[in-house]
Amino acid sequence: MPSALSGANPVALSWRQYRLERRMFWRNPSAAFFNFLLPLLFLAGGGIILGGNQNDLNKLVPAIAGMSVMSTTFTALSYNIVFLRERGVLKRIRGTPLPTISYFSGVAANAVTNTALQIAIVVLAGRVFFGIGWPQQWGELIVFVLVGVVCFAALGVAFAHVIPNFESTAAYVNAVFLPVVFVSFFVFDSSSAPGFLRTIAEALPLTPLIEGLYAAMVTGSTLASHIDELVVIALWGVFGLYFAVRGFSWEQTRT
Amino acid sequence: MSETAPVIDQDSVPSPAIEVRALCKRYGEYEAVRDIDITVRRGEVFGLLGPNGAGKTTTVEILEGYRARTSGEVSVLGHDPADRSIELRRQIGIVLQSGGVYGHITPREALAHWASFYPHPREVEEVLALAGLQEKADVRSRKLSGGQLRRLDFALALVGDPELIFLDEPTTGFDPAARHAAWETVRRLRALGKTILLTTHYLDEAQTLADRVAIVKDGRVLAIGPPRELGVGAAHYRVAYRDSSGELVERETDDPTALLHELTEAALARGERLEELSVGRPTLEDVYLELTADA
Numbered sequence A: 001m002p003s004a005l006s007g008a009n010p011v012a013l014s015w016r017q018y019r020l021e022r023r024m025f026w027r028n029p030s031a032a033f034f035n036f037l038l039p040l041l042f043l044a045g046g047g048i049i050l051g052g053n054q055n056d057l058n059k060l061v062p063a064i065a066g067m068s069v070m071s072t073t074f075t076a077l078s079y080n081i082v083f084l085r086e087r088g089v090l091k092r093i094r095g096t097p098l099p100t101i102s103y104f105s106g107v108a109a110n111a112v113t114n115t116a117l118q119i120a121i122v123v124l125a126g127r128v129f130f131g132i133g134w135p136q137q138w139g140e141l142i143v144f145v146l147v148g149v150v151c152f153a154a155l156g157v158a159f160a161h162v163i164p165n166f167e168s169t170a171a172y173v174n175a176v177f178l179p180v181v182f183v184s185f186f187v188f189d190s191s192s193a194p195g196f197l198r199t200i201a202e203a204l205p206l207t208p209l210i211e212g213l214y215a216a217m218v219t220g221s222t223l224a225s226h227i228d229e230l231v232v233i234a235l236w237g238v239f240g241l242y243f244a245v246r247g248f249s250w251e252q253t254r255t
Numbered sequence B: 001m002s003e004t005a006p007v008i009d010q011d012s013v014p015s016p017a018i019e020v021r022a023l024c025k026r027y028g029e030y031e032a033v034r035d036i037d038i039t040v041r042r043g044e045v046f047g048l049l050g051p052n053g054a055g056k057t058t059t060v061e062i063l064e065g066y067r068a069r070t071s072g073e074v075s076v077l078g079h080d081p082a083d084r085s086i087e088l089r090r091q092i093g094i095v096l097q098s099g100g101v102y103g104h105i106t107p108r109e110a111l112a113h114w115a116s117f118y119p120h121p122r123e124v125e126e127v128l129a130l131a132g133l134q135e136k137a138d139v140r141s142r143k144l145s146g147g148q149l150r151r152l153d154f155a156l157a158l159v160g161d162p163e164l165i166f167l168d169e170p171t172t173g174f175d176p177a178a179r180h181a182a183w184e185t186v187r188r189l190r191a192l193g194k195t196i197l198l199t200t201h202y203l204d205e206a207q208t209l210a211d212r213v214a215i216v217k218d219g220r221v222l223a224i225g226p227p228r229e230l231g232v233g234a235a236h237y238r239v240a241y242r243d244s245s246g247e248l249v250e251r252e253t254d255d256p257t258a259l260l261h262e263l264t265e266a267a268l269a270r271g272e273r274l275e276e277l278s279v280g281r282p283t284l285e286d287v288y289l290e291l292t293a294d295a
Helices: A010-027 A029-050 A054-087 A089-094 A100-128 A138-160 A166-189 A195-203 A206-219 A223-246 B056-064 B107-115 B124-131 B146-158 B176-191 B203-209 B256-270 B284-292
Strands: B018-027 B030-040 B045-049 B071-076 B092-095 B164-168 B195-200 B212-217 B220-225 B237-242 B248-253 B275-280
Touching (some): A010 A100, A054 A166, A054 A206, A138 A223, A166 A195, A166 A206, A195 A206, A206 A223, B030 B045, B030 B220, B045 B056, B056 B195, B107 B124, B107 B146, B124 B146, B146 B164, B176 B203, B248 B256
Antiparallel strands (some): B018 B071, B237 B275
């Protein structure tokens, strides 16, 4: 036990919190399933439907990568925060000397690890099964994933404030996640999408993220030509961070 | 209304663990806490006793730093809990009325993690023993029973070796054996010199554990003092006897000496005996029921 670091160093405490979060993650089969099996199932399903059309596969892989960023951060954090809040775990932690920054660093690092693992799986699957090769622009890929993680993690924490109890979490999260994913996939894939739908999708953070990932993974067009997309995601991130911090509640919702 | 205006002792007595002056907490129109004064000395077990909704938890959660007060002065181990300083949280242990734990880790893992928050934690093994959790130390928490989870609540609050421990209704929902085990833990903590602030709506719990008790209702302290002395001045003595016609007479008084004198003198003057004469001292239960009765 590193008692020399105990109770003092916020960095050491972040690290301990992170390791605890990892351990809990692997011990929770449903979380592991949603994080790793689900994108693979989507990839496999999409692959079967789209058959051998390489153009479609080129779009499928970055779209699933974008969805993975959203599910490992927005969805996972909304669920976790509501669960821990309603169960009283957050309140208990609030009563200890664990610094708030250490707690959230550990929780966020856990989500980022899951995103990184999932992106790695999707990239690997793209290379091995879908013939899209290694990403063209690694740096651009990392930038888009990082900005996407910050954005969707912040939005996930902020969205948790809206969810009144754990029982309704799935309904609330899916009411956002599914429409956003469908609209974004549709607009990204189809040049014939109605104009108003395109406007909506491009104002939401997922389509710009998928466009950026598409550029980085498939076309190789540079980051400089995708600053607009980056700005949209970053603006959502700022919006998310503001409400994540402002409305944060450590305690059960009182009725 | 508080008849026991606290006296601040300026002498060599160590500063109290908790000092509360004119504490008020309002939620909109509703006044949960109205002008509470409490002093908890170091090393004592202090009980906040009252019915549900009396303001006990609100008061304790202000002291723990969970709630902001509307007005009044509060000092906990020399800190204002509203500042939420890490220094203060290192010295207190909190057992919440209902607090969740991570389901996928074991009590041993949870305690090791919690211990790392504190500068001078107790040994995990020792805390497991103190809470009676050795046999369940390596079972995932989600598989623990309600009573075992409550023991884990205790253990997590104690692992930092706190000076001051808050216990919010620690035995609600316990069976008798579990209650006595919890009481034994509290006594052991007291023997270690810890200060304990305990809320309860069980009279026997307050009577058994607390050095001093404050009876709280509707956000006010109605009486404060050691459980055995609490009756004095706050409730009536009951003097009973059977008169010459054999009828049972009961009289209540604040001053049993004077009443007995009066009764016995009159009886002697009439040449009678006061059959079955008894003087009843009010129990904490009498005091509690009288003070917390509606209207």
